[in-house]
Amino acid sequence: MTATEYNECVSDLSDGIFRFALKHLRDQFEAENVVQNTFEKLWVRKDKVDMQTAKAFLFKIAYNNCIDLLRKSNRTGALEEVHENRHSHSEQYSDAMEIVRDAVEKLPEAQKTAVMLRDYEGYDYRSIGEITGMTEAQVKINIFRARQFLKNYLKDLYAVI
């Protein structure tokens, strides 16, 4: 990968990496650091990574970085405990998409990662598995559970409203 290609990756993919990290970490400063660390690693290994695999490489690095940070701050455990029937609706929403975005942040890490990579980045199950270390079946189940949670979240919210 040349410097020009690397810069193309920065232009095209840094927004997505930043969104991915921000959704996981909910902290802009930490998310920006993840983006910087991720691209730093790409630059160091630019001779071994080509343009075709750069996106998956970046998301994999970013994902691992996020998980490490969440583990350090003990946030993973709390997120894993989220139960689909125990969500609350105390926020004010302007549209359904905002509700869904809020609901996504309540998802367990594995489900959140899988559904975000699927919908935001358009990855298939196999690619998501390569990034996250899950099997294709696990990816599919996680996406299904995420959609099920989001559907029920919306349904419950509409019932309250």
Added chain:
Amino acid sequence: MTDRVRNIDQLNVEDREWLLFDLLEGNLSEEDEAATLEAVEADDELFALWEAMQQTVLTPEPIVFTRKSELMKDEAAPIIIMAWWQKPMRVAAAIAAFAILSFGAYQYLTSYDQSTIPGVYSSLEEVTHPETFPQQDVIPQDETTTLPESPNGAETPENEPAPVKQFAHQQTSQPGRHLIDPQAGSQELPATPDPNLMMEVPVIAAQTLPLLLGLKMRTDGVEFGEGITPEAVPYEPIRSSGEVHHLKLKPATQYQGVRNSLNQGLAALIEPIKNTHIKVRRMQDHKDPGFRIEVMTDQYYAVAMVHLLPKNNR
């Protein structure tokens, strides 16, 4: 057509959700997809479920990473990668240096009565300007003053630093060379050291070296001129000290929390290991034999004077 699509009316809620999920994800064959959509159109409950399922598809938010320019690179920008062995090698070099000092001190203590000292000391450079060193004696216990205890008072024995005694210095014939005013006895000097003297000695390092080296000895946080001025060594010290410390004359093993202090001291010395230069000189012209250890890094310059007591005084 698969069985679950053919029997869609008989599916339970979970199976219906799976079917609509596969429809949403594009996992169905064309035939199954068409049949499922037909069933959805014909069944209000299934239609509501399908609508709800469609709402779970996330659409990207307009989030922009605004610091792209910081990540951009020029083609000519060099990549500096430290080889995997370089860092451990540097740490190993520092540890080896301390190990040599420890071994040397032990050898020195056990062979003090011999006129010729074998081993590492034969290769050590002797101090050629003995007049620059103050005359120092072993300080009796009653001439030392215990420093005030930690203000928080909550330190456990394991965490508290090794006990430090303030050094009651002797009269000197070299004004300006010492950190203690001879007229004031063991009075503590002001916090700001004399800029004409190099006194950039990390206290923790001055404490650590004797702990590392072993038993009865004294370290003075003293820096001599010898052509080195603060201007010539412009880097910032990690810590500055205008004090002369005298470690309590007890074996190191009797110190509570010695391991903690030792680790802190080692970390303080090893952390800026980049470009570290350690110089050891033997001081034979002192009343107390010992070493002058210079640790020079790109961050600070530290000198620890390690005085050893004769074997028969232990």
